[in-house]
Amino acid sequence: xxxTTAQRRNRIWRYGSLLPAALLLIVLTIYPVFNLVGLSLSxxxxxxxxxxxxxxxxxxxxxxxxxxPVYWAGVRNTIVFAVCAVTAxxxxxxxxxxxxxxxxxxxxxxxxxxxxxxxxxxxxxxGAMWRLLLGRDFGAVNxxxxxxxLGPVDFLGNPDVALASVIMVDIWHWTPxxxxxxxxxLESLDxxxxxxxxFDVKTNWQELRYVTIPLMIPTILITAGLRIVxxxxxxxxxxxxxxxxxxxxxxxINFSIYRTFFAQDxxxxxxxxxxxxxxxxAVLIVAxxxxxxxxxxxxxxxx
Amino acid sequence: xxxKSARKGFLGGHLVAxxxxxxxxxxxxxxxxxSFKRQIDILMGTGFATPILDNYRTLLFSRQSDFLMNLWNSxxxxxxxTVIVLVIATLAAFTVVRLEPPKWATFxxxxxxxxxxxxxxxxxxxxxxxxxxxLGLHGTYTAxxxxxxxxxxxxxxxxxxxxxxxxxxxxxxxxxMDGCSYGQVFRRIVLPLxxxxxxxAGALAFIQSWSDFAIALNLTDQDTxxxxxxxxTFAQEHQIRYGEMASASVLSMVPALILILFGxxxxxxxxxxxxxx
Numbered sequence: 001x002x003x004t005t006a007q008r009r010n011r012i013w014r015y016g017s018l019l020p021a022a023l024l025l026i027v028l029t030i031y032p033v034f035n036l037v038g039l040s041l042s043x044x045x046x047x048x049x050x051x052x053x054x055x056x057x058x059x060x061x062x063x064x065x066x067x068x069p070v071y072w073a074g075v076r077n078t079i080v081f082a083v084c085a086v087t088a089x090x091x092x093x094x095x096x097x098x099x100x101x102x103x104x105x106x107x108x109x110x111x112x113x114x115x116x117x118x119x120x121x122x123x124x125x126x127g128a129m130w131r132l133l134l135g136r137d138f139g140a141v142n143x144x145x146x147x148x149x150l151g152p153v154d155f156l157g158n159p160d161v162a163l164a165s166v167i168m169v170d171i172w173h174w175t176p177x178x179x180x181x182x183x184x185x186l187e188s189l190d191x192x193x194x195x196x197x198x199f200d201v202k203t204n205w206q207e208l209r210y211v212t213i214p215l216m217i218p219t220i221l222i223t224a225g226l227r228i229v230x231x232x233x234x235x236x237x238x239x240x241x242x243x244x245x246x247x248x249x250x251x252x253i254n255f256s257i258y259r260t261f262f263a264q265d266x267x268x269x270x271x272x273x274x275x276x277x278x279x280x281x282a283v284l285i286v287a288x289x290x291x292x293x294x295x296x297x298x299x300x301x302x303x
Numbered sequence: 304x305x306x307k308s309a310r311k312g313f314l315g316g317h318l319v320a321x322x323x324x325x326x327x328x329x330x331x332x333x334x335x336x337x338s339f340k341r342q343i344d345i346l347m348g349t350g351f352a353t354p355i356l357d358n359y360r361t362l363l364f365s366r367q368s369d370f371l372m373n374l375w376n377s378x379x380x381x382x383x384x385t386v387i388v389l390v391i392a393t394l395a396a397f398t399v400v401r402l403e404p405p406k407w408a409t410f411x412x413x414x415x416x417x418x419x420x421x422x423x424x425x426x427x428x429x430x431x432x433x434x435x436x437x438l439g440l441h442g443t444y445t446a447x448x449x450x451x452x453x454x455x456x457x458x459x460x461x462x463x464x465x466x467x468x469x470x471x472x473x474x475x476x477x478x479x480m481d482g483c484s485y486g487q488v489f490r491r492i493v494l495p496l497x498x499x500x501x502x503x504a505g506a507l508a509f510i511q512s513w514s515d516f517a518i519a520l521n522l523t524d525q526d527t528x529x530x531x532x533x534x535x536t537f538a539q540e541h542q543i544r545y546g547e548m549a550s551a552s553v554l555s556m557v558p559a560l561i562l563i564l565f566g567x568x569x570x571x572x573x574x575x576x577x578x579x580x
């Protein structure tokens with residue numbers, strides 16, 4: 001084999017190895033965004049299972065901004081959802097990680113196993129599970145409340161508590177994830193810093209306030225940012241627990257998109273919703289990344 | 304801090320963590336026990352009833368239920384998409400990490416992959432639905448498998464990039480000196496050394512596919528329906544079949560539980576690497 005054929009082969013390999021990934025991303029993630037732009041500017045009819053589009057300008061967006069209160073209720077609920085759920089997850093997760101950091105041996109493995117469960121079982125199963133648990137007349141939670149003379153609470157049917165119930169399920173679902181990230185973060189901290197600080201801090205609280213938390217800021221920021229962005233994905237549990245109801249009490253953005261696009265078959269408006277959501281969340285993602293990066297850079301300069 | 308208060312905090316910490324563990328395990332036992340109860344016992348809130356297998360029998364073997372086929376569909380889609388995404392992601396990761404492709408290419412690829420990974424899946428599903436319908440592919444395995452591949456691609460690429468960075472560059476340089484082409488380096492050095500990483504990334508890709516509801520709900524039809532979609536239909540019928548919903552849920556948890564019991568190391572490694580990068 002001459003040197004030139006070998007070189008050519010290597011060049012082919014270099015580009016060829018990236019090709020499948022690039023092609024998939026272009027066809028199935030970038031083209032769909034442009035497709036959405038087209039669909040959101042059109043009226044779509046289905047003829048023989050194929051989409052027949054006719055250009056209608058910004059009609060769909062006008063509809064979305066003026067006549068779709070359900071979507072905007074979903075936007076509000078999703079933001080409330082993200083703020084409440086992530087705050088609680090961060091506090092519980094961090095507190096438990098502080099508490100469990102010195103555990104070791106068998107207890108450690110058993111705990112990790114249990115904490116991984118909610119993260120890896122299908123979210124729809126979590127929906128089914130809590131639907132059984134939170135039922136008004138026969139759910140186990142109400143049975144337990146009954147023992148202490150409370151309830152029954154209609155967790156999923158009462159518009160005043162439904163959103164809180166769904167948020168609670170999400171907290172149950174994702175606190176273990178925050179816990180595991182925080183635990184990894186805490187364990188990667190240098191023990192010498194704590195040794196050195198021992199003479200300056202008098203109480204556990206001071207150690208936490210002046211040593212642990214400042215050192216953990218990067219992990220805390222990354223985890224919180226990640227959880228906030230990922231909360232905008234919430235769909236499965238809501239679908240099974242409440243389907244957005246009662247009324248619009250637990251409507252979330254993704255459920256509006258699903259209902260408009262698929263259940264009501266309004267492809268144009270559904271596309272406008274998808275596109276608006278996509279752009280808004282993309283901006284959020286970039287903003288979160290910039291904050292984390294700026295923070296990291298500031299830290300590097302400080303050191 | 305004195306040794307005594309440290310020990311006290313230690314004990315308290317254990318209590319808190321195990322308390323939360325109980326809150327996690329409790330609901331799972333509850334759904335497990337419900338899967339062995341008659342509908343009437345579930346509705347009456349009976350705490351203990353003689354366990355029966357009726358729900359599982361109806362779910363798996365009765366003529367009205369397709370759940371066995373749904374499980375098969377989930378497994379098929381999961382295995383095929385996991386194998387393909389592993390190959391594609393490992394190839395791309397090797398090039399990104401060791402072959403120095405143009406900076407803009409890496410930046411675009413990884414940057415967009417990160418953004419796509421975090422965007423709500425449902426903002427893409429509608430577009431996919433229209434695309435696959437126009438191609439006559441709606442409701443086919445092809446549509447679900449392709450979307451599951453691209454859905455798992457970013458995470459798998461990030462994980463493999465992380466794992467491949469651990470392979471010493473010297474090793475690759477040495478092989479290049481001996482006259483190996485990139486392809487040979489990949490086959491003889493990179494592949495054998497990255498099986499651990501591929502196991503972790505593959506486990507997570509499979510779980511992601513197995514758990515997916517948002518995509519499968521809208522891109523499958525009666526024949527290609529996966530298990531999560533079937534579970535959701537139990538809840539929507541006029542008379543909710545709680546017993547079957549519980550037993551279907553239990554069966555759907557099995558792969559995930561097997562993975563954490565036997566591959567905990569890999570799952571944790573994958574999850575942490577995926578989240579921190």
